[in-house]
Amino acid sequence: MIHKVITKNEFKKFVDSLIEQNQTFGPKLIDKRADGSAIYQFKEVKSYDDMDLDYTVTYSSVKNFFLPFREELSSFDFTDKGWDQTVEYRVNPRVIIGVRPCDINALSILDKILIGGSYPSPYYMARRTNTFLVGMDHEPLDDCFCESLGHDTAHRGFNLFCTDIGDKYYLTISSSKAFNFLKNFKVSDPVNGDSVKFHERRKYLRNSFEAKVEVAGLPSVLDIEFESPVWKKWGDKCLNCGSCAMVCPTCYCYGIEENIDVSLKCSRKERVEYSCNLYDFAEVAGGHNFRPLKEDRLKYRFYHHYRGFAQNADDPICVGCNRCGRACLAGINPRDVISDLQMED
Amino acid sequence: MDYTLPKQDINTEPFMRQPPQYNKKDVFMRTDKVYKCEITNIVELTDTEKLFHLKILNNTERRLFKFRPGQFVMLEVPGFGEVPISLSSSSNNSEYVELCVRKSGRTTNVLHRAKIGAKVGIRGPFGTSFPMEKMAGHNILLVAGGLGLAPLRAPINWVSEYRDEYKDVHILYGTKSPEQMLFTYQYEEWQKVDHIKLMTIVEQASGDWKGRTGMITDLFREMDITPDDTYAIVCGPPVMFKFVCNHLDSLGIPMNRMFVSLERRMHCGMGKCCRCMVGSTFTCVDGPVFDYWSVLNLKEAI
Numbered sequence: 330m331i332h333k334v335i336t337k338n339e340f341k342k343f344v345d346s347l348i349e350q351n352q353t354f355g356p357k358l359i360d361k362r363a364d365g366s367a368i369y370q371f372k373e374v375k376s377y378d379d380m381d382l383d384y385t386v387t388y389s390s391v392k393n394f395f396l397p398f399r400e401e402l403s404s405f406d407f408t409d410k411g412w413d414q415t416v417e418y419r420v421n422p423r424v425i426i427g428v429r430p431c432d433i434n435a436l437s438i439l440d441k442i443l444i445g446g447s448y449p450s451p452y453y454m455a456r457r458t459n460t461f462l463v464g465m466d467h468e469p470l471d472d473c474f475c476e477s478l479g480h481d482t483a484h485r486g487f488n489l490f491c492t493d494i495g496d497k498y499y500l501t502i503s504s505s506k507a508f509n510f511l512k513n514f515k516v517s518d519p520v521n522g523d524s525v526k527f528h529e530r531r532k533y534l535r536n537s538f539e540a541k542v543e544v545a546g547l548p549s550v551l552d553i554e555f556e557s558p559v560w561k562k563w564g565d566k567c568l569n570c571g572s573c574a575m576v577c578p579t580c581y582c583y584g585i586e587e588n589i590d591v592s593l594k595c596s597r598k599e600r601v602e603y604s605c606n607l608y609d610f611a612e613v614a615g616g617h618n619f620r621p622l623k624e625d626r627l628k629y630r631f632y633h634h635y636r637g638f639a640q641n642a643d644d645p646i647c648v649g650c651n652r653c654g655r656a657c658l659a660g661i662n663p664r665d666v667i668s669d670l671q672m673e674d
Numbered sequence: 675m676d677y678t679l680p681k682q683d684i685n686t687e688p689f690m691r692q693p694p695q696y697n698k699k700d701v702f703m704r705t706d707k708v709y710k711c712e713i714t715n716i717v718e719l720t721d722t723e724k725l726f727h728l729k730i731l732n733n734t735e736r737r738l739f740k741f742r743p744g745q746f747v748m749l750e751v752p753g754f755g756e757v758p759i760s761l762s763s764s765s766n767n768s769e770y771v772e773l774c775v776r777k778s779g780r781t782t783n784v785l786h787r788a789k790i791g792a793k794v795g796i797r798g799p800f801g802t803s804f805p806m807e808k809m810a811g812h813n814i815l816l817v818a819g820g821l822g823l824a825p826l827r828a829p830i831n832w833v834s835e836y837r838d839e840y841k842d843v844h845i846l847y848g849t850k851s852p853e854q855m856l857f858t859y860q861y862e863e864w865q866k867v868d869h870i871k872l873m874t875i876v877e878q879a880s881g882d883w884k885g886r887t888g889m890i891t892d893l894f895r896e897m898d899i900t901p902d903d904t905y906a907i908v909c910g911p912p913v914m915f916k917f918v919c920n921h922l923d924s925l926g927i928p929m930n931r932m933f934v935s936l937e938r939r940m941h942c943g944m945g946k947c948c949r950c951m952v953g954s955t956f957t958c959v960d961g962p963v964f965d966y967w968s969v970l971n972l973k974e975a976i
Contacts, residue, residue, distance in 0.1 A: 350678045351679050510677055
């Protein structure tokens with residue numbers, strides 16, 4: 330890892346030259362809620378000034394650039410003799426600027442699951458290797474609990490990470506691509522004062538997390554509280570809409586849909602993001618549903634997120650961004666459910 | 675100065691041309707590419723079940739396709755969907771695979787309308803298998819309920835082919851009614867040629883059924899099991915597992931010598947879609963074959 334500092338003016342020039350030659354996405358204000366609070370999303374941008382880099386949090390995470398809601402896995406062309414299958418991986422290079430540490434760590438978790446596990450996914454891999462990621466630190470919202478899960482800073486999973494130290498950015502460079510691009514801009518080695526400012530900034534950010542979740546020992550708490558009435562209490566509130574999974578930066582469960590084209594000459598096989606809270610998630614042909622109750626499905630989501638998969642991830646896969654809590658129409662948020670579980674008995 | 679990102683085209687990367695290997699990152703598998711097969715024979719077993727013989731058309735792919743009893747494939751009917759189906763044939767048959775399919779959902783209904791010569795796709799094989807080698811030298815007890823005989827037919831074929839390596843072999847098979855019995859044409863061969871003791875039972879007798887009537891656990895009364903010398907495989911609906919495994923457990927068969935094959939909704943077969951999760955275990959990668967101890971540790975399994 331190489332560290333450099335760059336003035337904010339020079340950084341702007343650097344970003345503009347990236348934008349000029351690559352498809353680039355950045356945070357943009359897209360709407361306001363009734364209470365006046367801003368809604369941001371990652372959108373395609375044409376210049377540095379297009380972006381709102383001081384954004385709080387995007388409504389959806391960057392996950393959907395790598396796991397789109399709907400993605401073609403393969404297509405079948407029907408012929409007189411049968412059919413032919415075509416598989417193609419999307420490889421257009423692109424840049425995403427201003428990604429928060431928790432979102433970057435969420436991608437690292439997805440890397441572990443989708444590239445590191447058995448049967449690495451070429452679809453995800455193609456998108457991931459062709460994306461240039463510029464991370465940026467930020468001040469947490471009142472209900473972010475990334476710090477409790479250790480995701481307030483990112484150490485890998487990005488090409489370039491910027492820490493705001495006043496009039497300059499402290500750059501963490503973790504790819505040769507980023508290093509080469511920066512060669513033509515005025516970057517300097519950090520002097521002593523810069524590092525001090527960097528550590529102060531980190532410390533300040535860490536201390537500004539107000540929401541905390543006690544996660545030590547959570548896997549065994551979940552194991553023990555499998556039959557807890559807490560699940561029924563929260564399950565009864567759940568509307569089974571699946572919003573939580575759509576905005577979550579690490580939810581990756583999906584379903585496959587196959588649709589025949591209206592021309593009847595071909596069909597598409599698509600991966601569609603799914604949520605384990607939807608009724609038919611575990612329903613099998615013949616009508617049996619392995620998780621018929623709302624609380625079963627809600628519980629399953631928490632098990633998946635906090636107990637960790639034996640094979641895929643030993644750590645919780647939740648990064649603590651609380652997007653699900655904000656998106657939930659029924660007011661369910663992970664912090665309350667977990668503290669409810671831990672208070673029990 | 676050029677700031678254009680280089681394109682890393684993984685479409686041109688070498689992909690695996692051998693059976694999938696776990697955790698190998700340097701060589702990818704085309705995870706969605708199917709082996710194209712032709713339906714070479716269709717055997718009508720009952721009103722709702724048919725046995726399909728599928729021949730992989732490409733010679734290289736046919737050679738690559740090796741499976742073990744207990745594993746399954748994802749069966750693709752282009753344009754309609756993909757379903758997990760357990761392999762029913764002998765693992766030594768390298769010419770074609772046999773899949774026993776019940777007409778029950780969208781894809782299987784379409785498949786049941788297919789004629790000989792139609793082309794379908796398979797991916798796989800996926801999942802864990804029965805430890806047939808470890809069972810050698812012991813008595814084998816195979817218990818099936820309903821459609822559970824389909825996955826059990828692979829170990830039955832194995833036992834028939836290596837009959838001298840096993841001691842007494844029992845098949846206990848129960849269905850709701852006599853019409854639902856699968857592979858009836860093979861019963862005589864199993865008994866007379868392979869010296870397998872087959873006992874059948876139905877819940878509800880009908881027609882000219884002269885056999886036993888009752889629950890599958892009733893069959894245990896008619897046989898002696900030596901618990902310390904017996905391996906058991908149980909396939910069937912979840913309710914059946916509970917009763918049969920509890921009974922075998924009370925007889926004293928060690929939990930790690932009882933195997934069950936679980937069934938879940940699946941969309942990928944590769945531990946990615948999470949539809950088949952039981953607690954925190956993937957039925958497709960860690961299963962479908964589990965020993966009874968693992969199943970007891972899986973919350974919400976049966």
